[in-house]
Amino acid sequence: MWEGIVTGFATALTLSNLGWVLFGCASGTIIGMLPGLGPITAIALMIPVSYSLEPAGGLIMMAGVYYGAVFGGSTSSILLNAPGVASTVATSFDGYPMARAGLGGRALAIAAYASFSGGTLGAIALMMFAGFLASLALQFQSPEYSLLLILALSSVVVFAEAQARLPSLITLLLGLMLGTIGTDQLAGIPRFTFGRVDLADGLNFVLVVMATFALAEALRMTLQKDQPPPTAVTASQLKLSWQEGAPLLPVIGRSSVLGFLIGVLPGAGATLASFFAYDIEKRIGNGSREAGVAAPEAANNAASTGSFVPLLTLGIPGSGTTAVLLGVMLSYGLQPGPRLLVDQPEIFWGIIASMYVGNVILLALNLPLIPQLAKLLRLPSRLLIPLIVAFSLIGVYLTTLNLFDLYLMLGLAVGALALRWHNYPLAPLLLGFILSGLLEENVRRTLFLAESGWLELARPVTLVLMALLLIVWLSPLRGRSTENPKP
Amino acid sequence: MIPSGHQLLKLLILGLGAGYLYTAWHIPMDPWTAEELVNARTLPLIYGGLLVTAVLMSWKRTAPSEAIEAGPMLRVAGVVILTLGFLLALQFLNLWLGLAGLLTALALWLGERRLVPITALVITVPMVGWVGIELLLNLHLPD
Amino acid sequence: MLLLVSSLLPGAALAAEPERLHLLIPAGPGGGLDSTARAIGKALQSSDIRAPVSYENMTGGGGGRALGHFVETAQRQQQTLLINSTPLIVRSLQGLFPQSYRDLVPIAALVAEFNAVVVRADSSIVSWPELIKALQADPRSVTTGGGSVRGSMDHVVLAQALEATGINPRAARYLPYDGGGKAMVALLGGEIDVLSTGAGEVLSYVASDDVRVLAIAADKRLAQLPDVPTLSELGTPVVFANWRGLFAAPGTTAAQTDRLIAEIEAATGSNTWQQSLAQYAWTPLNLTGADFTLYLEAQEQQLQAILSELGFIR
Numbered sequence: 001m002w003e004g005i006v007t008g009f010a011t012a013l014t015l016s017n018l019g020w021v022l023f024g025c026a027s028g029t030i031i032g033m034l035p036g037l038g039p040i041t042a043i044a045l046m047i048p049v050s051y052s053l054e055p056a057g058g059l060i061m062m063a064g065v066y067y068g069a070v071f072g073g074s075t076s077s078i079l080l081n082a083p084g085v086a087s088t089v090a091t092s093f094d095g096y097p098m099a100r101a102g103l104g105g106r107a108l109a110i111a112a113y114a115s116f117s118g119g120t121l122g123a124i125a126l127m128m129f130a131g132f133l134a135s136l137a138l139q140f141q142s143p144e145y146s147l148l149l150i151l152a153l154s155s156v157v158v159f160a161e162a163q164a165r166l167p168s169l170i171t172l173l174l175g176l177m178l179g180t181i182g183t184d185q186l187a188g189i190p191r192f193t194f195g196r197v198d199l200a201d202g203l204n205f206v207l208v209v210m211a212t213f214a215l216a217e218a219l220r221m222t223l224q225k226d227q228p229p230p231t232a233v234t235a236s237q238l239k240l241s242w243q244e245g246a247p248l249l250p251v252i253g254r255s256s257v258l259g260f261l262i263g264v265l266p267g268a269g270a271t272l273a274s275f276f277a278y279d280i281e282k283r284i285g286n287g288s289r290e291a292g293v294a295a296p297e298a299a300n301n302a303a304s305t306g307s308f309v310p311l312l313t314l315g316i317p318g319s320g321t322t323a324v325l326l327g328v329m330l331s332y333g334l335q336p337g338p339r340l341l342v343d344q345p346e347i348f349w350g351i352i353a354s355m356y357v358g359n360v361i362l363l364a365l366n367l368p369l370i371p372q373l374a375k376l377l378r379l380p381s382r383l384l385i386p387l388i389v390a391f392s393l394i395g396v397y398l399t400t401l402n403l404f405d406l407y408l409m410l411g412l413a414v415g416a417l418a419l420r421w422h423n424y425p426l427a428p429l430l431l432g433f434i435l436s437g438l439l440e441e442n443v444r445r446t447l448f449l450a451e452s453g454w455l456e457l458a459r460p461v462t463l464v465l466m467a468l469l470l471i472v473w474l475s476p477l478r479g480r481s482t483e484n485p486k487p
Numbered sequence: 488m489i490p491s492g493h494q495l496l497k498l499l500i501l502g503l504g505a506g507y508l509y510t511a512w513h514i515p516m517d518p519w520t521a522e523e524l525v526n527a528r529t530l531p532l533i534y535g536g537l538l539v540t541a542v543l544m545s546w547k548r549t550a551p552s553e554a555i556e557a558g559p560m561l562r563v564a565g566v567v568i569l570t571l572g573f574l575l576a577l578q579f580l581n582l583w584l585g586l587a588g589l590l591t592a593l594a595l596w597l598g599e600r601r602l603v604p605i606t607a608l609v610i611t612v613p614m615v616g617w618v619g620i621e622l623l624l625n626l627h628l629p630d
Numbered sequence: 631m632l633l634l635v636s637s638l639l640p641g642a643a644l645a646a647e648p649e650r651l652h653l654l655i656p657a658g659p660g661g662g663l664d665s666t667a668r669a670i671g672k673a674l675q676s677s678d679i680r681a682p683v684s685y686e687n688m689t690g691g692g693g694g695r696a697l698g699h700f701v702e703t704a705q706r707q708q709q710t711l712l713i714n715s716t717p718l719i720v721r722s723l724q725g726l727f728p729q730s731y732r733d734l735v736p737i738a739a740l741v742a743e744f745n746a747v748v749v750r751a752d753s754s755i756v757s758w759p760e761l762i763k764a765l766q767a768d769p770r771s772v773t774t775g776g777g778s779v780r781g782s783m784d785h786v787v788l789a790q791a792l793e794a795t796g797i798n799p800r801a802a803r804y805l806p807y808d809g810g811g812k813a814m815v816a817l818l819g820g821e822i823d824v825l826s827t828g829a830g831e832v833l834s835y836v837a838s839d840d841v842r843v844l845a846i847a848a849d850k851r852l853a854q855l856p857d858v859p860t861l862s863e864l865g866t867p868v869v870f871a872n873w874r875g876l877f878a879a880p881g882t883t884a885a886q887t888d889r890l891i892a893e894i895e896a897a898t899g900s901n902t903w904q905q906s907l908a909q910y911a912w913t914p915l916n917l918t919g920a921d922f923t924l925y926l927e928a929q930e931q932q933l934q935a936i937l938s939e940l941g942f943i944r
Contacts, residue, residue: 034619044659044687047668138819142805166545170500173538177507180534183692184527186806187520188779190726191527192510197691197698200726222566222597223559314818315834316811323811324659331665333909337834383604386593389570390586390612397582398620401688402695406574414567422493437808440530445805447525449821452770518941519780519800 004341005127008349011056012357020053020061021354025362028068029369033076037398038085038206039069039321047328055332056347060354062328066321067358070304071115071366074297078107079376080388082214082395086205086434087270087300090278092213093427094292103289105374110290111297112370113245114252116363118298121256122263122305123355133264133306134313140265142445143457147465148265149439152272154472155279156428164425165476171419172428178203179436186444198404206399208433210392211412212426218388219417221381244290251281251291252298259299263306269319270303271434305355311336312348501542508535565596583613651680652710655687656696662828666740666874667713669906673897680893693717694727701733704879708886711737712879716783716872719930723937724781731930735882736922738894739875741907742915744848745787746829746858748841750817758844758864761824762795769801775822777810777831781942784813787847787870788826790936794866799940817841828872829855830911854911870932873915875922891918 011017024046031042042065050058070085077083078095091111098107125133140148153172160168181192182202193199255277262273277299281291310316315337317323329336334347341348379387396409416426450457511531520526573589580588590609599605653671657663664687671683688696693714700712712734722730747758755761755772764772776784785806789799805822807813810831817825818840825832825841833854835841843858847870851860861868878890897903898916907914917925937943 030619040659047659138815141816141819141821163548166541166548170538170541170545173534173541174500174503176534177531177538180531184779185808186779187517187527188724188781189514189516189520189527191514191531192507197694200691200694201689219563219566222563310815314815316815320658323661323809327659327661327665330910331668331906335834335837337838339834339838380599382597382599383594383608385566385597386590386608387612389566389593390590393570393573393589394582394586394616400690402690403574403577406577407571410567410570410574417563418496418499422496441808443530444525445821448523448803448805449773517781522800 004345004349005353007346008351008353011346011350012060012353017057017060017350017354018357020057021064021358022361022365024061024064025068025358025365028065028070029072029362029366030068031065032069032072032084034072034398037069037395038073039066040324041399042066042069043321043324043328047324047331050328050331055329055334056350058332059325059329059347059351060358062325063351063354064358064361066304066325067115067119067301067355067362070301071112071362074111074115075108075373076391078111078293079104079373080214080391081217082388082391083209084206084395086209087274087303088296089209089213089271089427089430089434090274090296091293091300093278093296094289096217098289098293099374105370106290107293108370108374109367110248110293112363112366114248114255114294114297115301116359117252118256118259118301119305119359119362120356121253121298122260122302123352123359125257125260125302126305126308126355127352130309130313133309137264137310137314139459139461142442142449143459144461144465145265145438145442146446147462147469148272149435149442151465151469151472152275153432153435153439154469156275156431158472158476159279159283160425160428162476164423167424168428171424171426172432175429175432175434176436176439177432178208178429179433180440185437185441196404198402202437203408203433204396204400204405205434207396207405207409208412209430210396211409212416212430214388214392214395215409215413216416216420216426218385218392219413220420221385221388223417223421224381247286247288248290248294251285251294255281255295255298256302259302260306262299263303264309269307270300273299273303273306275431308351308355312340312351313337315340497542497546501539504535504538504542508532508539511535562597566593569593569596583617586616587613648678648681650709651683652707653683653685654696654700654707654710654712655685656689656693656712656714657687658689659687662743662830663713663715663874665910666912669903669910670713670740670876670894670897673900673903673906674893676902677897677900679896692721692726694721697727697729700877700879701729704881707879708882710879711876711890713874713876715874716929719926719933720782720786720937723930723934723943725943731877731926733880734877735880735887736926737876737878737887737890737918738898739873739915739917739922739925740894740898741912742871742873743828743830743913744846744852744869744871745784745826746832746846746855747788747791747844748817748825748827748832748835749823749844750820751839751842753823753842755823755844756842758859758861758866761844762792762797765792765797765802766795769797770803772824773803773805773822774824774826775805775807775813775816776826777807777813777828779806780804781937781940782806783870783872784810784826786933786936786940786942787868788824789940790870791845791847791861791866791868793939794868833911848913852913871915871929873925873929875915875917887919894918 028042031037043062046062046065050062073084074088074091077088077092078099081092081096083089083092095107157165157168157172181199183190183200190200258277259273263269274296277295278292281295285291307319307322311322311326317326326336393406396405420426511528514528516527569592573585576585587609590612591605594605594608653667655664655667667685674680675683700707718731721727749755755764774788778784785804792799792802807816810827813825813827816822829846829852832841832843836843843855845861845864846852846858847861847868849869878887895918
């Protein structure tokens with residue numbers, strides 16, 4: 001393996017490949033910041049560039065684009081409450097309130113450091129355990145997925161404050177219901193489409209997130225009195241002192257490990273990872289807003305790295321982004337999968353080594369940029385609102401190129417505003433929407449398999465997950481006895 | 488008694504749940520699906536049923552929401568109507584030109600009167616969008 | 631290179647600078663349709679037949695939105711080609727698309743992919759006859775699966791093959807997955823015993839000895855899998871190709887159609903295209919114009935028969 005690592009760094013550190021990582025990170029960051037353009041689009045847009053490169057250089061550049069775009073996405077998530085990808089939704093929970101309180105620069109800096117650490121730890125783990133993890137990913141079949149998803153959905157309701165549990169459940173169900181619109185994943189039957197072709201593929205994620213988060217937030221700001229903009233962000237706020245940074249280190253550590261492990265699972269890895277990491281910090285950690293930004297960012301970056309495990313070792317794309325990367329690899333005549341490490345070790349290790357390099361470059365590139373970006377927050381709301389409205393409209397239009405979706409988004413945003421105004425949390429709605437399809441697909445397959453006996457489904461991983469699920473479900477009972485002692 | 492905004496909202500969600508349940512019950516099924524115990528209708532029916540139950544359970548719950556005055560309400564309605572107007576105008580207007588119009592109208596409606604910030608906003612956003620997305624990234628927008 | 635191309639093309643199209651061409655892709659980036667479109671675009675461009683070639687990924691409606699858009703705006707799409715594949719026929723037959731291939735002008739088929747029936751390398755089932763025997767004894771004893779919904783190609787090919795051997799396809803268990811990759815995880819992880827998916831998706835797993843291919847639904851053995859028998863050899867005459875091909879907008883003049891056909895023929899003769907075929911392990915399917923139309927008609931009839939028999943067309 002050490003031989004491989006040396007080969008990898010030898011590949012990644014050639015001058016031209018370093019240049020391509022830099023180019024990839026920079027363009028990825030910029031594209032990721034644009035409305036509606038996430039890592040998938042960023043990589044797709046770079047395909048023509050990659051044609052002119054050697055396989056190693058091209059893939060290294062693409063990996064840079066990927067990280068850059070993920071990072072660029074968290075910027076709009078924090079500054080405008082407009083997450084461009086599902087995996088940065090959790091970042092906006094605490095990041096955006098920090099930005100509104102004038103701490104946008106600090107939130108961005110924490111995000112940058114946490115992403116860096118998560119990505120780097122992920123790359124180390126990928127180097128050491130790729131082979132072992134591939135076999136773990138194979139252990140995750142429909143029953144395991146079903147339980148994991150039910151666990152994620154339960155925690156978002158159970159871990160809410162006592163009086164917010166019922167509203168959380170209601171919005172969660174609304175999200176699950178929104179997710180059932182479109183063609184049924186198993187039988188191919190159109191559902192809730194009312195005969196419209198626009199609805200046959202279901203609602204687009206960017207549409208739902210822009211409507212319920214960005215646009216609804218702009219409308220909510222309109223409801224409030226014109227507030228003075230948060231105070232200016234100075235460079236000094238960017239510097240996290242050791243005293244402030246130290247408590248975040250364990251947060252980043254745990255979240256990275258968690259993120260990487262979940263990211264290995266093909267499916268909604270990075271999203272689930274960021275939500276779980278956030279939930280855990282809010283529940284078990286000290287629950288500070290800083291931790292609330294650091295946890296999901298470390299987790300989603302570690303998970304992005306983790307998603308390379310099934311791609312490189314099994315040839316199976318774990319996410320939309322790695323699916324596009326798979327296409328790029330195929331266009332080079334590379335066949336990712338069990339043979340890649342044997343046949344083309346320089347590619348395999350080169351990509352992994354470029355992940356370290358990419359993370360360093362990304363951090364160096366973005367820290368100086370943060371104060372400039374944070375200036376956006378000094379706009380008074382009468383200018384910021386039009387900006388957010390425009391940002392969300394372009395975002396959705398560029399994603400789906402469909403006018404119908406814009407009308408739908410406006411309608412959803414008004415509904416989301418009504419919910420928010422009456423203290424219904426919207427995060428469960430989004431989580432429900434994101435996971436709805438995956439949940440239904442896996443639950444239905446599981447029940448289908450259970451036909452031949454439930455006992456067959458009692459496997460080590462399912463038993464562990466069931467135990468966790470039981471703990472989550474029972475935790476409110478314990479909470480109640482401590483929260484309201486009998487008078 | 489006039490129902491409060493919150494009760495109205497719950498009523499609306501209840502109606503939504505009922506409509507959803509009705510539609511879920513009428514999802515067409517091919518003969519294969521119809522034979523299955525768990526099919527295309529099952530999960531939607533569960534979601535809808537749970538939603539209706541949850542809303543009924545929370546019927547008595549009052550939310551500590553702030554009362555909305557007519558003024559801010561009007562402001563929101565204005566933003567929504569202006570956006571709607573923009574969407575209608577997109578049928579015959581270029582995206583970036585329409586966007587410039589929307590930005591101007593929104594800034595004016597929200598009380599911005601200074602010429603410089605409005606001009607800056609109106610020119611920068613569509614320009615960055617047009618140059619970045621159409622020229623540099625060469626993304627094709629349908630006309 | 632230019633000289634070679636010139637000799638293949640009717641003279642008129644060549645004198646001037648190459649014109650632009652737009653390719654409309656009814657799927658997201660990264661998949662088979664997208665890579666095919668980009669590969670043929672690259673061939674057109676590098677042979678100086680058309681330049682620049684631009685691409686548009688229009689997802690939605692399982693491809694229905696791109697199809698609808700292309701037909702509605704046909705007037706403006708004279709320099710645009712739509713890439714499509716077998717699901718166009720399946721979905722039209724099922725009434726999911728209001729349009730069909732008859733609303734388009736078929737230009738050329740480019741590649742074909744055949745379905746393979748695959749088991750794990752350590753499976754107790756080692757041949758197609760054994761699979762049939764196991765299913766005949768108890769149709770629920772073997773769980774099959776595929777990378778697409780029930781009633782789509784992966785399923786239909788398998789169902790047709792089972793039916794041909796006298797097994798009621800409805801009695802066999804079929805688990806659909808979201809894409810061939812996830813179905814492969816299910817096969818390797820042991821959730822399903824038999825996988826029906828495109829032959830191209832299994833090659834690397836065959837190379838690493840993780841899976842065994844029992845049969846392919848092709849008319850002759852594939853160059854990449856010379857030891858794998860076709861279903862027809864095994865006495866089950868099921869041949870089913872998933873083609874990918876190009877279509878022009880309705881109302882395209884005969885002259886323009888001929889020109890496009892000549893251009894695509896030249897592009898598929900180029901080295902660039904041959905390289906892409908090798909890299910992606912695609913089987914070329916060179917059918918143009920009227921031949922392509924006849925091929926589509928035949929496949930529509932075949933599918934019409936299977937789908938209504940299986941109850942997927944009401």
